[in-house]
Amino acid sequence: MDDPPSSKWEKMVSKRIKEWRLGLDLSALDIIVTDQLNRLGSHGLPLTRELIGVGSSALIYRYTVPGRGSEPMSLVARVIYPRQPYWKTKAEAAVMNLVRARNVPVPKVYQCSLTASDNPVGAEWILMEYMAGERLDDVFDSPEFTMDKKKRVIRDLRSTSER
Numbered sequence: 001m002d003d004p005p006s007s008k009w010e011k012m013v014s015k016r017i018k019e020w021r022l023g024l025d026l027s028a029l030d031i032i033v034t035d036q037l038n039r040l041g042s043h044g045l046p047l048t049r050e051l052i053g054v055g056s057s058a059l060i061y062r063y064t065v066p067g068r069g070s071e072p073m074s075l076v077a078r079v080i081y082p083r084q085p086y087w088k089t090k091a092e093a094a095v096m097n098l099v100r101a102r103n104v105p106v107p108k109v110y111q112c113s114l115t116a117s118d119n120p121v122g123a124e125w126i127l128m129e130y131m132a133g134e135r136l137d138d139v140f141d142s143p144e145f146t147m148d149k150k151k152r153v154i155r156d157l158r159s160t161s162e163r
Contacts, residue, residue, distance in 0.1 A: 020081065023123075024079060025120055026049070028120035028121045031120075032111070034047055036111060037073060046066070048063070058078040058079055059078070060078050062130060077125055078092075086114050090114050093112045107128040
């Protein structure tokens, strides 16, 4: 019996993503992140990279250097899948900057590459501040997230968008 069309599509997309991942140069991304961390004051501290997410549009890596007598310093690199190139990455970075300018706590974007062909990583990427905490979409449907909390979040988002 043949697989349903959705299953065939998922297999094809999964195969293409695996092939795309093989072409990435993460050591080039490591160098870019190290340069940014040096500008932020980490100078020469050992760097660790951890894959923290595989989403529908990106691979998400957390880079960390130990703190000098303080908390470790971390950045997040989103390596963007090659779907709707340039515009998707540009829009994501622009929206994050716009929302941040309205005092909504979103990560600061440090750098981004809008084309895969002219950067050594081999993919579009966004380098941003790491923010600890829970993502809203991870907790919004949990039983602990009461209707009152949901209403408050929606009110806060609406008031932010009206500014």
